[in-house]
Amino acid sequence: MSDPALDxxxxxxxxxxxxxxxxxxxxxxxxxxxxxxxxxxxxxxxGGGPLSYASARSDDGxxxxxxxxxxxxxxxxxxxxxxxxxxxGPLELRLEEGLxxxxxxxxxxxxxxxxxxxxGRIGMRxxxxxxxxxxxxxxxxxxxxxxxxxxxxAAGASRVRVRIVVLx
Amino acid sequence: xxSVLRALAIYVAxxxxxxxxGRRSMSHITTFDFVLLLVVGEAxxxxxxxxxxxxTNAVLVIATLLGLDxxxxxxxxxxxxxxxxxxxLPTILVVDGRPLPDRIREARISESEILQSAxxxxxxxxxxxxxxxxxxxxxTIAVIPRRPx
Numbered sequence: 001m002s003d004p005a006l007d008x009x010x011x012x013x014x015x016x017x018x019x020x021x022x023x024x025x026x027x028x029x030x031x032x033x034x035x036x037x038x039x040x041x042x043x044x045x046x047g048g049g050p051l052s053y054a055s056a057r058s059d060d061g062x063x064x065x066x067x068x069x070x071x072x073x074x075x076x077x078x079x080x081x082x083x084x085x086x087x088x089g090p091l092e093l094r095l096e097e098g099l100x101x102x103x104x105x106x107x108x109x110x111x112x113x114x115x116x117x118x119x120g121r122i123g124m125r126x127x128x129x130x131x132x133x134x135x136x137x138x139x140x141x142x143x144x145x146x147x148x149x150x151x152x153x154a155a156g157a158s159r160v161r162v163r164i165v166v167l168x
Numbered sequence: 169x170x171s172v173l174r175a176l177a178i179y180v181a182x183x184x185x186x187x188x189x190g191r192r193s194m195s196h197i198t199t200f201d202f203v204l205l206l207v208v209g210e211a212x213x214x215x216x217x218x219x220x221x222x223x224t225n226a227v228l229v230i231a232t233l234l235g236l237d238x239x240x241x242x243x244x245x246x247x248x249x250x251x252x253x254x255x256x257l258p259t260i261l262v263v264d265g266r267p268l269p270d271r272i273r274e275a276r277i278s279e280s281e282i283l284q285s286a287x288x289x290x291x292x293x294x295x296x297x298x299x300x301x302x303x304x305x306x307x308t309i310a311v312i313p314r315r316p317x
Binding site for chain 1: 177184185188189190218219256257258263264268271274275
């Protein structure tokens with residue numbers, strides 16, 4: 001129904017209600033988008049929650065790794081490694097490919113007895129826990145660039161592929 | 169290059185989020201809004217600077233933000249559709265003393281807020297004393313009183 005007074009006021013003010021309704025609709029969609037973003041964040045889709053946790057085991061079952069597959073640049077994440085001691089002597093752990101080039105090891109527990117570095121490979125040697133079948137090593141990783149980081153973690157002949165999505 | 173990209177990403181994200189939350193966010197600033205702005209500034213600081221706290225990085229980030237702002241203003245002044253999208257348009261809420269309930273609801277305003285603006289700007293106390301109440305793009309409610317008969 002046309003309203004002359006409203007039409008006149010609308011013209012003076014420069015109103016475009018159809019356009020404004022589109023803006024309001026866009027805003028409502030935006031609120032929905034932000035709510036989804038918050039829910040995803042709580043579920044860990046951006047790191048630090050259940051959706052981001054990953055774990056893998058080597059084919060021979062002697063190496064188990066748990067890590068965060070979604071990570072954010074500048075935030076350190078934990079790589080939890082369990083190694084079955086098949087033979088007496090120090091444990092040798094190797095980080096290869098992306099875990100060397102795109103990630104830096106910012107500490108861990110226990111500290112390695114010695115460390116070596118070659119192009120594309122970091123070697124770490126740990127004292128094994130006496131009397132235990134499994135040894136546990138925690139490494140704090142910090143990504144140096146956003147994107148997909150793909151590398152291998154190896155102990156002896158056991159190998160586990162680790163993929164991490166690093167968000168900017 | 170990273171400093172410029174960081175500043176660009178933050179500028180786009182903040183512009184989009186403030187546009188989504190609506191123009192009323194920037195008017196009628198309450199104590200909580202003020203705290204919110206401080207927290208937003210605090211949260212974006214790290215993302216803007218990264219781990220580089222040098223004067224060079226700070227200057228680059230500030231230059232990028234100010235440059236973007238100037239560029240956006242320049243584009244808005246020359247292209248009306250861009251201005252409409254980024255700033256919005258005024259919306260009439262009351263005409264000849266009649267409140268327009270659909271628009272008031274959609275704009276997330278209450279009649280008491282319109283009356284508050286009428287009291288503050290013109291000392292009006294009743295809806296029928298208002299000729300026009302317009303929600304401006306700045307988020308304020310402009311009130312034009314009816315002329316005495």
